[in-house]
Structure formats: C-alpha cells, structure tokens
Amino acid sequence: GAGVSQSPRYKVAKRGQDVALRCDPISGHVSLFWYQQALGQGPEFLTYFQNEAQLDKSGLPSDRFFAERPEGSVSTLKIQRTQQEDSAVYLCASSFRTSGAVQETQYFGPGTRLLVL
Amino acid sequence: RKEVEQDPGPFNVPEGATVAFNCTYSNSASQSFFWYRQDCRKEPKLLMSVYSSGNEDGRFTAQLNRASQYISLLIRDSKLSDSATYLCVVTLHTGKLIFGQGTTLQVKP
Numbered sequence: 001g002a003g004v005s006q007s008p009r010y011k012v013a014k015r016g017q018d019v020a021l022r023c024d025p026i027s028g029h030v031s032l033f034w035y036q037q038a039l040g041q042g043p044e045f046l047t048y049f050q051n052e053a054q055l056d057k058s059g060l061p062s063d064r065f066f067a068e069r070p071e072g073s074v075s076t077l078k079i080q081r082t083q084q085e086d087s088a089v090y091l092c093a094s095s096f097r098t099s100g101a102v103q104e105t106q107y108f109g110p111g112t113r114l115l116v117l
Numbered sequence: 118r119k120e121v122e123q124d125p126g127p128f129n130v131p132e133g134a135t136v137a138f139n140c141t142y143s144n145s146a147s148q149s150f151f152w153y154r155q156d157c158r159k160e161p162k163l164l165m166s167v168y169s170s171g172n173e174d175g176r177f178t179a180q181l182n183r184a185s186q187y188i189s190l191l192i193r194d195s196k197l198s199d200s201a202t203y204l205c206v207v208t209l210h211t212g213k214l215i216f217g218q219g220t221t222l223q224v225k226p
Contacts, residue, residue, distance in 0.1 A: 033213060042121075042204050042216030043161065056211060091160060095212075106214060108160035 002026070004109035006092050012115045013082045021077045021112045025094030032075050033106060034067055035091040043091055049075060082116045089113050120144055123205050123217035130195055131225055138190045138220045140205030147207040147215075150181050152190050155202045155219065164190075164203070195224045 005024045013019050025032050031050055035043035036059075045059040051072035060067070064083075069075040079086055093106040123140040130136050142150075150167035165172065167179040167188055178191040188205055205217040 031212065035214070035216075040125075040218075042219050043214070045213040045215065048211070048213055056213065059213075093214075104212065105163055108162070110160050 004092055004094050004107055006090075006109040006112050008112060009110060010113050010115075012117065014117055015082060015084060017082050017116075018078065018080045019082055019114065021079075021090050021114070023075045023077070023092030023094075023109060025073065025075070025092070026096075026107055027073075029094035029096050029107075030072075031095040031097065031104070031106075032069060033093045033095075034075070034077050035093065036061075037089040037091055037111070039088075046077070046090075079114075082114075084116050087114055087116045118143060119218070120215050121205055121207055121217035123220050125218050125220060127221040127223050129223045129225060132195055132197060134195045134224075135191065135193045136195055136222060137192075138203055138205075138222075140188050140217050140220075142186050142188070142205075142207045142215075144207070144209065144215075145186065146209060147186075148210055149208040150188055151206040151208075151214075152177075152179055152188075153204040153206055153216075155204055157201075161204055161216075192222075195222075197224050197226060200224045 034046040037043040048056040049069040064080045066078045089111040091111045092109045095104045095106045097104045152164040153161040154164045155161045167181045171180045176193045180189045202219040204219045
C-alpha cells in the first residue's frame with residue numbers, strides 16, 4: 001500500500017520567502033507528526049495532530065512556523081519569512097492509533113529538504 | 118543536556134564483526150523505546166522496539182535497563198548493508214518521538 005508522501009521533495013527559498021510543505025499520511029492514520037532534522041542531528045519534534053486537532057505544538061521554533069490539518073488527512077507546514085537557520089529536512093510521520101498508545105509505530109515520509117539562501 | 122544521548126561515532130568495523138551501540142535517556146517517565154535506522158538521505162525506519170526483558174531479531178539484539186536509563190543495540194556478524202545511522206528513540210505519554218543524535222556505522226569489506 002501507499003506510504004506517507006511529502007511534497008516538494010526539495011525546496012530552495014530565498015531568505016524572507018514563505019514556504020509550504022505538504023504531507024499526505026497513510027490513509028486512515030489518525031495521528032500525524034512533523035519533525036525537523038538538521039544536518040548531522042536526529043529529528044526533533046515540531047508538532048502533532050490527532051485528526052484535525054493540533055494537540056501539541058510545543059516544538060515549533062518560532063511563530064513563523066504554522067501547521068494545519070483542516071480535514072484530518074493532508075497536513076501543511078508553513079514557514080513564513082524563512083531564515084537560513086530553517087534549512088533542514090522536514091519529516092512527516094503518521095500512525096494509526098491516537099497518541100498515548102504504547103509503542104505505536106510511526107511511519108515516516110521521505111521528507112522535504114529545505115535550503116534557505 | 119539532550120534528552121537522549123548517543124555517541125555519534127563513526128564506528129568503522131570489518132564485515133563479520135560484532136558491534137554495540139549504547140544510549141542514555143534523561144526522563145524517567147519515558148514509556149516506550151526503539152531503535153530506528155536511517156540510511157543516507159532517507160527517512161528513519163523502525164528497526165526494533167526495545168523491552169526490559171531484551172529482544173532479539175536475527176542478528177540484532179536490543180536491551181533496556183530502566184534503572185540506569187540505558188538502551189543498547191548489539192549487531193552480530195555485521196554486513197555491508199548494515200552501514201547506516203542508528204537512532205535511539207524514546208517516547209513519553211504524548212506519543213511524540215524523542216531522538217538521539219544517531220550513531221553512524223560503517224561496515225567495511
């Protein structure tokens with residue numbers, strides 16, 4: 001079956017531009033997570049949705065970062081006025097069960113590699 | 118201090134060697150524990166879950182010590198295809214994954 005897909009796979013933006021990154025989770029998956037992975041580091045949590053509700057946005061680094069999942073399926077991560085430090089791989093993951101279930105498996109998309117010049 | 122700490126390596130080992138990775142986590146409320154594998158420029162993929170009783174999957178053995186807040190991964194009879202970054206991961210009740218920096222393994226012929 002289809003896995004998690006993300007688009008675009010690569011994005012080059014000029015500093016100050018706004019970008020929008022899309023995530024299509026596995027069909028039927030309730031939970032959706034966004035992570036940011038800087039070069040040479042492990043992924044870091046950004047935000048979490050359960051269906052359309054954004055239950056945790058504690059990892060968003062600034063108010064320039066905004067995420068939504070209006071119909072409980074596709075999600076968009078938007079970064080306004082991009083800065084060079086936003087350059088990273090943005091990973092989306094989805095899981096079937098709601099958060100809190102022990103050892104639920106998160107399936108990752110291929111990521112969007114963002115480079116801000 | 119990072120919540121999950123790993124030695125970034127790299128670990129360079131010959132084919133057939135046994136190699137062990139360790140990590141420590143700081144939050145005693147951590148609930149679930151995993152090892153993920155990440156190939157270069159690819160997404161992380163679940164390698165195995167980790168239990169206090171220890172668990173084995175072929176050449177891979179994982180162990181959790183809750184008292185010491187320590188997680189290990191042992192790879193026996195290393196293959197060239199085992200070359201990757203191994204990420205130690207814990208979760209809290211919220212379900213979000215907390216990753217270590219990753220340990221790079223390079224298996225050489």
